[in-house]
Amino acid sequence: MNLSFSAYNYFFDLLSLAALSLPVYFLLPSPVMRRWLMTITGMYLLYFIAPRLLLFYMIFWVVVFLLQNLVARFSQVRFSSSLLFVTVAVLLVPMLAWKIVGEDFVVFFNLVTNHGIRLFSEWIWEVDLVRKIIIPVGVSFATFRAIDLLIKTYVGRISTLTFDRVFFYGFFPPVQVVGPIIEYEEIQRQGDALYTFVPEYILEGSKRIATGFIKVFLLAFWLRDSTDVFELFDSMQTWEIWVGMFMFSWYFYLNFSGYSDIAIGAARLFGYVLKENFSYPYFKRNIQEFWNHWHMSLTRFAQRNIFVPLGGYRPRTQYRATLATIMVIALWHDITLPLVIFGLYHGMGLVAHRIYLGWKGDATFPQWHDYVSRVATYIFVTISFPLLFLPVNKLIEFYLAVIGLQ
Numbered sequence: 001m002n003l004s005f006s007a008y009n010y011f012f013d014l015l016s017l018a019a020l021s022l023p024v025y026f027l028l029p030s031p032v033m034r035r036w037l038m039t040i041t042g043m044y045l046l047y048f049i050a051p052r053l054l055l056f057y058m059i060f061w062v063v064v065f066l067l068q069n070l071v072a073r074f075s076q077v078r079f080s081s082s083l084l085f086v087t088v089a090v091l092l093v094p095m096l097a098w099k100i101v102g103e104d105f106v107v108f109f110n111l112v113t114n115h116g117i118r119l120f121s122e123w124i125w126e127v128d129l130v131r132k133i134i135i136p137v138g139v140s141f142a143t144f145r146a147i148d149l150l151i152k153t154y155v156g157r158i159s160t161l162t163f164d165r166v167f168f169y170g171f172f173p174p175v176q177v178v179g180p181i182i183e184y185e186e187i188q189r190q191g192d193a194l195y196t197f198v199p200e201y202i203l204e205g206s207k208r209i210a211t212g213f214i215k216v217f218l219l220a221f222w223l224r225d226s227t228d229v230f231e232l233f234d235s236m237q238t239w240e241i242w243v244g245m246f247m248f249s250w251y252f253y254l255n256f257s258g259y260s261d262i263a264i265g266a267a268r269l270f271g272y273v274l275k276e277n278f279s280y281p282y283f284k285r286n287i288q289e290f291w292n293h294w295h296m297s298l299t300r301f302a303q304r305n306i307f308v309p310l311g312g313y314r315p316r317t318q319y320r321a322t323l324a325t326i327m328v329i330a331l332w333h334d335i336t337l338p339l340v341i342f343g344l345y346h347g348m349g350l351v352a353h354r355i356y357l358g359w360k361g362d363a364t365f366p367q368w369h370d371y372v373s374r375v376a377t378y379i380f381v382t383i384s385f386p387l388l389f390l391p392v393n394k395l396i397e398f399y400l401a402v403i404g405l406q
Contacts, residue, residue: 008216010177011262013048015209017041017173018269025270026197035168035191038270042171050131051124052113056094057142061170064091064146065163071153072160084154088147095143098136099335106135138177140332142170144301149184151305158184165191174263178256180277180297190272201271208265215258223251230389234397238404245402249382253282256295275300282381285373287349290381291326302329318354323347333388338395342387349380 021041028034046054067087074080097105110133118125149169152158161169161184168191169184229236229244236244260277267274281294291299303312307325311317323344330343386398 007178007259010045010049011259011266013045014173014266015262017045018266022202022269031192032164035164038173038191039164039167039171042173042176045173046137046171046176049137050134051117051128052110052131053134053137055116055120056109056113056136057138057170060094060142060146061167064149064170065161065166067091068150068153068166069160071150075154075156080154084150087150091143091146091150094136095139096335098139099331106133109136110134141175141177141179141181144181144298144332145169145183148181148301148305152184172267174266175274178259178263179295180260180263180274181301182274182297183300186274187267187272193271195271198271201269205265205268205270208268209262210265212258212261212263212265215254215261220251220254220258223247223254226251227389230386230394230398233401236401238401241402245382245385249282249378249385252385253278282378283374284377285370286353286377287346287380288353290377291329291346291350295329298329298332302326319351322350322354326350337392338387338390341395342384345384345387 018041021037025034025037028037043054043058046057067090071080071084071087074083077083094109098109101108114125114128117128149158149161149166153160165188169187172182172187175182226244226247229241229248233241233244257278264274264277275297277295277297279293279296281290284290284293302325306328307321310321310324312321312325326347327340327343330339330346333339383402387395390398
């Protein structure tokens with residue numbers, strides 16, 4: 001099945017629209033009008049991919065608006081925790097259906113949303129017909145952003161939002177398709193402020209966007225053939241497989257972090273400061289430091305909503321909380337056996353590191369130990385990446401080839 005979506009095209013469209021909307025944005029006389037300009041820009045970008053995708057997200061964020069009001073209204077009653085659980089479950093349905101059912105859900109998603117468009121406009125329906133079948137682009141990111149909003153509403157960190165604020169958060173253009181998983185607070189203050197144009201915004205944003213483009217379109221493009229290691233490993237020598245895995249690790253990182261750079265830079269053009277999503281993860285000393293600096297927006301979400309509630313900072317429950325947290329992070333990518341193995345692999349690594357810290361105490365080690373730790377952490381992470389991409393029936397064969405037993 002040809003599932004048509006290109007992140008490359010999305011960001012080119014985003015930056016083209018940014019160039020047109022920036023002057024208008026800073027001329028608008030109120031924060032409300034600026035929020036709606038950003039919302040409409042995000043809507044148009046989704047419409048340009050396929051009108052059916054815009055229809056889905058309009059319904060999704062209307063549901064989020066209604067659920068947030070429901071959670072806020074009943075946050076103090078006896079059954080409030082059960083209500084929160086139900087609302088979170090409702091939001092998880094599209095993402096879980098896609099990850100569990102796969103292509104059947106994608107076909108269902110496209111047919112239902114295309115039919116829904118025809119109920120509103122025959123002309124837009126005809127436009128949608130010429131678009132290829134697409135996956136539910138960005139649904140994993142949107143789902144976790146929406147859940148984060150509901151949980152923070154439940155605990156009292158965020159008050160009930162108006163309809164335009166929910167849509168502003170939902171359709172914030174830079175982060176719709178590849179993240180980061182932003183928090184509402186990241187755009188709230190700046191979205192409420194009324195400020196004039198500051199040249200530094202353009203300079204800082206442009207530098208960050210340029211960094212992202214260099215990563216994605218120059219460095220990662222040069223490493224694109226490293227993906228062949230997953231297809232051709234049975235005809236490669238052991239050392240070639242290892243080189244291929246190391247090259248792929250950088251291809252994967254440069255692509256992912258590069259798109260995050262472009263998103264953060266695009267937001268900065270409009271004056272928004274988003275939190276970092278990557279911070280040199282391959283140079284960390286242990287697996288805990290790695291996860292604190294790799295896809296940091298996802299890690300922060302899991303720490304807030306899984307690790308802390310399950311008692312991650314209490315000695316008796318820390319290991320359970322650690323395993324649950326990393327499993328959520330793993331299965332967010334996809335619900336497959338290889339991803340379960342990925343979660344267990346990293347979870348056991350994190351647990352082992354915590355045990356080691358308790359054993360180590362205040363002991364100090366020579367400088368060479370620090371270098372060895374960084375190399376070992378990088379290798380530990382690298383050999384897990386095939387679990388993200390290989391089907392389960394290829395895993396044993398691949399890893400036997402990795403250790404020279406092909």
